[in-house]
Amino acid sequence: MKIETPRLRPAPVDVSALKTACSDCNLREICLPAGMSHDEIGRLDELVYTRIKVRRGDALYRAGTTFNAIYAIRSGFFKSRVVTQDGREQVTGFSMAGEILGMDGIAHGEHNCDAVALEDSEICTIPYANLESLSHDLPSLQHHFHKVMSREIVRENGVMMLLGVMRAEERLAAFLLNLSQRLNVRGYSAVEFNLRMTREEIGSYLGMKLETVSRAFSKFQTDQIIEVDQKHIRIVDVAGLRKIYAHHSQ
Amino acid sequence: MKIETPRLRPAPVDVSALKTACSDCNLREICLPAGMSHDEIGRLDELVYTRIKVRRGDALYRAGTTFNAIYAIRSGFFKSRVVTQDGREQVTGFSMAGEILGMDGIAHGEHNCDAVALEDSEICTIPYANLESLSHDLPSLQHHFHKVMSREIVRENGVMMLLGVMRAEERLAAFLLNLSQRLNVRGYSAVEFNLRMTREEIGSYLGMKLETVSRAFSKFQTDQIIEVDQKHIRIVDVAGLRKIYAHHSQ
DNA sequence: TGTTTGTTTTGACTTAGATCAAACGACTCT
DNA sequence: AGAGTCGTTTGATCTAAGTCAAAACAAACA
Numbered sequence: 001m002k003i004e005t006p007r008l009r010p011a012p013v014d015v016s017a018l019k020t021a022c023s024d025c026n027l028r029e030i031c032l033p034a035g036m037s038h039d040e041i042g043r044l045d046e047l048v049y050t051r052i053k054v055r056r057g058d059a060l061y062r063a064g065t066t067f068n069a070i071y072a073i074r075s076g077f078f079k080s081r082v083v084t085q086d087g088r089e090q091v092t093g094f095s096m097a098g099e100i101l102g103m104d105g106i107a108h109g110e111h112n113c114d115a116v117a118l119e120d121s122e123i124c125t126i127p128y129a130n131l132e133s134l135s136h137d138l139p140s141l142q143h144h145f146h147k148v149m150s151r152e153i154v155r156e157n158g159v160m161m162l163l164g165v166m167r168a169e170e171r172l173a174a175f176l177l178n179l180s181q182r183l184n185v186r187g188y189s190a191v192e193f194n195l196r197m198t199r200e201e202i203g204s205y206l207g208m209k210l211e212t213v214s215r216a217f218s219k220f221q222t223d224q225i226i227e228v229d230q231k232h233i234r235i236v237d238v239a240g241l242r243k244i245y246a247h248h249s250q
Numbered sequence: 251m252k253i254e255t256p257r258l259r260p261a262p263v264d265v266s267a268l269k270t271a272c273s274d275c276n277l278r279e280i281c282l283p284a285g286m287s288h289d290e291i292g293r294l295d296e297l298v299y300t301r302i303k304v305r306r307g308d309a310l311y312r313a314g315t316t317f318n319a320i321y322a323i324r325s326g327f328f329k330s331r332v333v334t335q336d337g338r339e340q341v342t343g344f345s346m347a348g349e350i351l352g353m354d355g356i357a358h359g360e361h362n363c364d365a366v367a368l369e370d371s372e373i374c375t376i377p378y379a380n381l382e383s384l385s386h387d388l389p390s391l392q393h394h395f396h397k398v399m400s401r402e403i404v405r406e407n408g409v410m411m412l413l414g415v416m417r418a419e420e421r422l423a424a425f426l427l428n429l430s431q432r433l434n435v436r437g438y439s440a441v442e443f444n445l446r447m448t449r450e451e452i453g454s455y456l457g458m459k460l461e462t463v464s465r466a467f468s469k470f471q472t473d474q475i476i477e478v479d480q481k482h483i484r485i486v487d488v489a490g491l492r493k494i495y496a497h498h499s500q
Numbered sequence: 501t502g503t504t505t506g507t508t509t510t511g512a513c514t515t516a517g518a519t520c521a522a523a524c525g526a527c528t529c530t
Numbered sequence: 531a532g533a534g535t536c537g538t539t540t541g542a543t544c545t546a547a548g549t550c551a552a553a554a555c556a557a558a559c560a
Contacts, residue, residue: 082407082408082410082411084411084415085496088415090410090411090414090415092407092410092411103399103400103403104400104403104404104407105400106396106397106399106400107397107400107401107403107404108401108404112403112404112407113407132389132392132393132396135385135392136386136389139382139383139386142382142385142392143382146356146382146399147356147357149353149356149396149399149400149403150353150354150355150356150357150399151357151358152403153353153354153357153362153399153402153403153406154354154357154358154362156403156406156407156409156410157332157342157354157362157363157406158332159406159410160332160340160342160406160409160410160413161332161334161340161342163410163413163414163457164340164413164454164455164457165334165338165340165454165457167516167517168516168517198536198537198538199537199538199539200537204414204415205414207413207414207415208517208518209517209518209519210537210538211517211518211519211538211539211540212516212517212518213538214537214538214539214540215517215539215540217538217539218539218540230525230526230537230538246335417546417547418546418547448506448507448508449507449508449509450507458547458548459547459548459549460507460508461508461509461510461547461548461549462546462547462548463508464507464508464509464510465509465510465547467508467509468509468510480507480508480555480556
């Protein structure tokens with residue numbers, strides 16, 4: 001597959017004029033401030049003072065670029081990917097509102113992967129230096145940031161399981177259930193949603209070819225487990241989907 | 251495959267009487283204290299006051315058990331694994347001296363995987379509460395701990411790449427090169443070493459069956475790239491190995 | 501020292517998913 | 531509205547790796 005070339009567009013637009021504030025963001029329960037007290041979240045507002053827009057297809061950051069901030073997705077949808085010298089990509093994750101991007105950059109001071117917007121998105125920039133210093137004053141921020149990183153480690157453990165031991169249909173079932181659950185947490189329907197990524201991107205994430213993804217979708221539809229119309233998905237039989245997923249028994 | 255049942259052995263032995271001290275540990279350059287000043291490392295000694303032994307085959311911790319500390323490997327060798335309900339395992343990593351285990355537990359307060367010793371090992375226990383509070387006084391500890399977690403995220407990105415896009419022989423080449431490099435950092439030969447894990451464990455890590463691992467080893471031997479005698483490996487042609495690895499080009 | 505148990509190797513055969521190919525539907529751009 | 535591009539579906543065929551089986555080794559045990 002070919003990786004899209006960077007588009008000739010101005011750098012991400014700074015929209016910080018629209019003052020950002022964690023304290024009145026409706027994502028505060030699932031984003032970085034999760035679990036912090038009202039007063040503590042007030043302090044967080046010092047931290048996040050830039051909000052940028054990233055247009056569909058553009059990268060928030062790219063592998064090899066200097067790391068200096070982590071990013072909270074205010075709205076939109078992203079894929080993270082590593083690209084080999086020869087241009088093949090492995091999608092390492094999909095991220096949605098309230099989730100944190102860029103933590104891979106702390107290790108070596110530069111990003112390890114690309115984060116590409118799959119739809120027009122808004123991003124809260126959290127300068128890493130500020131995060132570190134504010135973590136001093138706010139133990140709960142420190143703790144929660146550790147949790148966020150740890151959760152990423154656990155998530156990746158799950159993906160390794162997926163790629164290492166599961167079969168194609170089990171992987172796709174796991175993927176759909178995960179997506180459904182995360183959308184549900186955000187107040188969207190757990191059974192009906194639009195995919196933001198192509199079959200090829202799903203395949204890259206799940207370690208299978210786009211044709212195999214397509215065939216698995218068709219199979220699920222034939223078996224009346226889901227209804228698929230292009231990017232639109234309706235889960236008809238959640239239990240059935242769970243059974244396929246759990247069936248990485250034998 | 252069958253997971254070994256826990257052995258009837260006493261809990262890990264506390265050998266803290268042999269006072270542990272980061273400041274005169276020869277692993278301090280590659281372990282948690284890496285990059286910290288002499289004075290700072292002195293303060294670290296408060297942190298690590300228990301050293302335990304874990305015997306080969308025993309678990310340092312298991313998935314589901316309460317998280318309250320992270321662990322630095324003082325000596326020995328570990329595998330981390332997630333196990334499914336039905337008893338199949340996915341090895342998520344191999345860890346050696348100077349590396350940190352247990353960070354997966356921060357996310358939900360309990361461990362997400364098992365850490366099993368593949369040889370008799372010694373472990374420095376770092377109570378997480380202490381780490382958090384000492385991170386206050388020592389910004390460089392905080393920073394370095396973030397780095398360690400981020401590095402784990404980056405490592406797992408690499409494994410996803412491995413499992414997602416590479417072929418069997420490329421995976422094994424990547425595995426051997428990685429092992430070689432890490433042993434080398436620790437002062438061991440980069441070209442001659444003993445594997446601590448079985449073919450099945452390698453296979454689980456690399457997402458392939460033990461027979462396929464064995465065949466790939468035999469192939470490498472026939473091609474004069476390595477010499478294999480059971481667990482003993484000698485890399486004869488590093489360049490050749492790199493070429494196989496890099497050849498996830500086409 | 502011989503027996504048992506676990507690990508590795510190798511061969512023969514099978515299969516899930518990849519590859520190749522073609523057609524179709526949906527968007528974008530002018 | 532028409533041309534071109536991109537994404538998706540489906541079929542036919544191929545192949546890398548899985549499965550099954552057996553033998554050779556090595557380590558542990560009694």
